[in-house]
Amino acid sequence: xxxxxxxxxxxxxxxxxxxxxxxxxxxxxxxxxxxxxxxxxxxxxxxxxxxxxxxxxxxxxxxxxxxxxxxxxxxxxxxxxxxxxxxxxxxxxxxxxxxxxxxxxxxxxxxxxxxxxxxxxxxxxxxxxxxx
Amino acid sequence: xxxxxxxxxxxxxxxxxxxxxxxxxxxxxxxxxxxxxxxxxxxxxxxxxxxxxxxxxxxxxxxxxxxxxxxxxxxxxxxxxxxxxxxxxxxxxxxxxxxxxxxxxxxxxxxxxxxxxxxxxxxxxxxxxxxxxxxxxxxxxxxxxxxxxxxxxxxxxxxxxxxxxxxxxxxxxxxxxxxxxxxxxx
Numbered sequence: 001x002x003x004x005x006x007x008x009x010x011x012x013x014x015x016x017x018x019x020x021x022x023x024x025x026x027x028x029x030x031x032x033x034x035x036x037x038x039x040x041x042x043x044x045x046x047x048x049x050x051x052x053x054x055x056x057x058x059x060x061x062x063x064x065x066x067x068x069x070x071x072x073x074x075x076x077x078x079x080x081x082x083x084x085x086x087x088x089x090x091x092x093x094x095x096x097x098x099x100x101x102x103x104x105x106x107x108x109x110x111x112x113x114x115x116x117x118x119x120x121x122x123x124x125x126x127x128x129x130x131x132x
Numbered sequence: 133x134x135x136x137x138x139x140x141x142x143x144x145x146x147x148x149x150x151x152x153x154x155x156x157x158x159x160x161x162x163x164x165x166x167x168x169x170x171x172x173x174x175x176x177x178x179x180x181x182x183x184x185x186x187x188x189x190x191x192x193x194x195x196x197x198x199x200x201x202x203x204x205x206x207x208x209x210x211x212x213x214x215x216x217x218x219x220x221x222x223x224x225x226x227x228x229x230x231x232x233x234x235x236x237x238x239x240x241x242x243x244x245x246x247x248x249x250x251x252x253x254x255x256x257x258x259x260x261x262x263x264x265x266x267x268x269x270x271x272x273x274x275x276x277x278x279x280x281x282x283x284x285x286x287x288x289x290x291x292x293x294x295x296x297x298x299x300x301x302x303x304x305x306x307x308x309x310x311x312x313x314x315x316x317x318x
Contacts, residue, residue: 064271066264069299094275097148100302 012130013055015039017047017073018062018091023115027060027122034123036130044068048076051083058129060113063092074107087129091115135161135316139308140168143248143283146305148274151287152297154312158289161310162252163195164318165285170198173247177240177282179205179233181256185221195318203244205236228260230269237273241280248283254300255293267299274303 014036016027024040031038039054041047044065051059059077063070070090077083090096090112096104104112110129113122142149153161169176180188185206189199202220207227209215215223222236240246251273257266270286277284286304288297301307 063302064264064267064299066262069267069295071298071302072295094271094303097274097303098146098305099150099307100304103302 013037013039013057014126014130015041015047015050015054015056015059017041017044017059017065017070019043019065020062023062023091027117030119030123031126034127036126044070044073047073051077051086056086058087058089058126060089060091060126063090071103071107074109078107087132089113089126089129135310135314136164136168139165140172142306142308143168143172143285146283147278148284148304148306149286150297150300150304150307151285152290152307152309153287154310155289155291157310157312158287160318161316162287163191163197164316165250165287166192166202167195167197167318169248169250169285170201173283174201175244175246176202177205177237177244177246177249178202179207179237179249179251181207181227181252183252184209185223203240203246205233205240207233226260227256230257230261230265234269234272238276241276241282246280246282248285249277250285250287253287253289255288255296258293258296263295266296270296270300271303274300 014031016024016038018024019042021042024042028038028040039050039056041050044067061070061073074088077086087110089110090104092112093115095114096112111125113125178188185204186209188204192199204221205224206221207224210223210225217223222240224232224236254266254270257269274284286300
């Protein structure tokens with residue numbers, strides 16, 4: 001029996017930003033199994049620091065984080081000329097309302113995924129985003 | 133359009149509404165909001181973090197606002213004197229008792245048909261809790277209000293709690309930023 005190895009392009013790098021280490025680990029496992037290179041960050045500050053050194057194609061960003069919340073991190077990313085075009089998806093425990101959706105559009109957020117995640121829906125949405 | 137009618141229209145069209153109010157006009161505008169609520173809804177839940185129910189009721193009555201339409205959750209009176217909850221007011225042991233506040237809100241939402249809930253003010257909770265705890269509580273509250281088909285009104289003082297305000301904005305339908313020069317009637 002041959003092992004199926006999925007090779008994504010060199011650019012398939014995803015960063016997961018969540019203050020709950022278990023969430024980072026779980027999503028990392030799921031995405032690595034799909035063949036992506038995954039970088040974890042447990043705070044907004046760590047995300048910004050790592051982005052300076054390791055460029056990524058997609059960021060999965062938790063909304064509620066102590067210190068600097070997801071919205072603020074994204075605003076900083078969008079203001080940085082070398083990072084501003086990174087695709088970003090929000091991770092949230094609940095659906096956003098009307099004003100929230102307007103803000104997502106203002107911040108050029110591709111999508112949002114509600115937690116707890118449905119693994120097959122999650123991987124198929126990430127795949128679609130990465131294929132764009 | 134006056135501020136009164138603008139706010140009234142927003143209450144009709146939206147479920148979760150944030151209001152950013154200049155501190156100097158906070159109390160006056162809050163009275164105007166309670167007046168609008170009393171004229172448009174049968175039952176209103178007023179969650180007061182730092183104002184005693186007794187003085188709230190007397191202030192509202194002076195303005196001829198029908199206080200019978202309100203159920204109060206008073207988080208401050210019992211820090212000074214022991215009070216038993218009444219039909220129209222639930223007393224909480226302290227503003228720092230977030231679980232107790234949460235349980236009281238759920239209890240009122242479950243037992244009464246509340247049309248609108250006003251929390252005065254989410255930023256007051258920052259004196260007792262970390263930003264993240266307040267945010268998670270507010271987020272949970274908005275979800276419960278939506279499930280109960282109850283409008284949620286969250287007034288903030290413009291000069292305070294900017295980060296909490298910005299975060300709650302994500303879970304609101306509309307945020308009204310009131311200018312200090314806005315004309316309104318109480």
